[in-house]
Amino acid sequence: MFGRRRFLEGTLGLGVAGAIGSAATACGDSKSSGPAGSGTGPWLVGAYLSLSGAQSQFGIDTKEGIELAVEELNKAGGVKSREIKVLYEDDKSKPDEANNKVLQLIDRDKVVALLGEIQSAISKAGAIVANRKKIPMITPSSTNPDVTKTGPYAFRVCFIDDFQGQMGAEFAVKALGKKKIGLLYASDDLYSSGLASEFKKAIGPLGGEIVLEKSFLKTESNFTTFLAEMKGKSPEVIYAPVYYNQMIPLARQAKAEGMPGEMFVGGDGWSDTSLFKELEGAYFTDHYAPDVPWEKSRKFVEAYKARFNRMPTSLAAMGYDAALVLADAIKRAKTDTPDGIRDAIAETKDFPGATGSITIDGERNAVKPAVIVQIKEGTTTYKSVVGPGADKLLEGGAAAPAPSAEPTASAAASASAEPAASASAVPAASASAAPAASASAAP
């Protein structure tokens, strides 16, 4: 029933939007903005985000990141000496609403490109429209592989979930130097089993060995038997890419079995303060941490704090990067049309963002390093960075503490260790966390 109603609304909406659109073009360029690529006026970019509803905090963080980037760009004279103007639309944390808003942005507002969404299901809904209308779209933080598979106009500036599995393996073997590894994951959860299978694939070539692998259902909360068996095989590290809600009982039971937090490595699904006090010393892969040592991030954190009076979250950093990558593409685009911009986004290479250097691959996903953070005293601190381009990043700005440092900069960098908690308090970047309790949660 709802399906049909929605369908009707959708077609009606399309019809109306279309009518308005054609009316607008019929009247000629009466509006100052004009259609895409008309050469004068600001670059119109549409951003559809969850500014109300369940995910509104994620949406607001992302919006602030985008705002900061756009303000900086415009202060520096805009792109191709035209300002960037972002039109924000609230999709109320719902995919069908995103569908309408994206249509509006494209047909009514004539945007040249889109930025949006955090939650993968919503990004996917938006991406389908963007592809149909041939308007390039960049999602800052949707990690589900399907989002960019919708077509050639959908991009992302974050890595996909599974990639964290490889990074976890690299970290465990190379950075920690551990070879005997135990694996625990939820087999009926796409996120968890995806990370686990990528981890398994990566661990062999690196020289590591899985001594015991145990899987369970995502509703499982009794791990004592697994942990006892694990102990018998004496692994040096246990990789447990599960969500924080499952990790809490796992961590407590591990403690009871005498396994220290340092033994555990996980993914960004752990990113929730309620877990941090249970798992002192553990490591996990994440998209970003405000205390990463490279220059670009330090500047971002400083500017963000000055502008919004709080520490940036991962989502803010990814929103910032998405806007910068888009602006960079507009600058490089051979033609000022959505297609020209699309091609330029696809050619993005080694773009220095706050979250690391970003290269867009053939699948329109970002190839970039992952940040490893360690849980310390109820918060997370930056530990290291692994993956493509990681070494270069560290050479770039980190080696010396704050090379171009005004006192404020280094203060920001060192101060960031404590308030990092506030950043991570918003559950998991990438909306991959917050599994809530229901099956609908697949990010």
Added chain:
Amino acid sequence: MFDNLGSALLTGIAQGAMIALVALGYSMVYGILKLINFAHSEVFMMGAFVGLFALQALGGEGSPLLAGVFGTLAAMLFAGLLGTVVEKLAYAPLRARGKEASRIAPLVTALGMSVLLQNLAQLLFSARVQSYPQIIPIGETRIVIVVACFATMIGLWLLVHRTWFGKSMRALSMNVDAARLMGVRTGRVIGLTFMTGSSLAALGAVLYCLDQSPAYPTMGTVIGTRAFVAAVIGGIGSIPGAMLGGLLIGVLGELTKLTPYSKFQDVLVFAALIGVLLWRPSGLLGSTAVEKV
């Protein structure tokens, strides 16, 4: 290997004892009304949440004994009331209509009540997983669980076999009309039965969460299905049967975790249970004789 087996058995008994507490509620209600109370798993979940809030209000980790004992009692009291309210709202009116209401009608209101409570919990507490404070170390929690569960079961046995209330419950389960004619106030006994079953579920919920921590609105379905199956396996309507069924499911579940097929835990457990039912259709301790028409 055998070290693991021993610890798995112990964990399984603790897990099973909790399942048994929930299974008792299904079994007692079915025994009297021939009704499967699907809302029971939701009462379990509500009990977990109320227990959580009570524990936090009473000081949580700071005062383990006070918080533990009174938090549990608060949850049991609340769940007992909730169970009675559910009965008065959703089942009693249908029963009053007598023959008009088919046997399927209370089943449907039970399902409706379950959905209602689950959504209410999502509304009130959000879908977020909330974790219990850890008031006692896990090793000791399990001892507490086993002791509390077996003490409760003995208490329940005494209640059913040594008190007037128990006697009227048993009378109702044999024949409601005859019991009424003999002067048993059926409405009150049914209400008390719901209250007892629901409090036991809340006790199970608090113990479960103290052991394994997470409370969330859909948690009822996870333990609820297992408990329901435990009740059927043991012989629905039979109190010792529910205990036996619960322990069996708990232990079997832990044993599958020792195999490489741990992700099929539910499949293996339920397959074994189908086997049991094929062998004894009325459950392990179910009465085979007295289905009177």
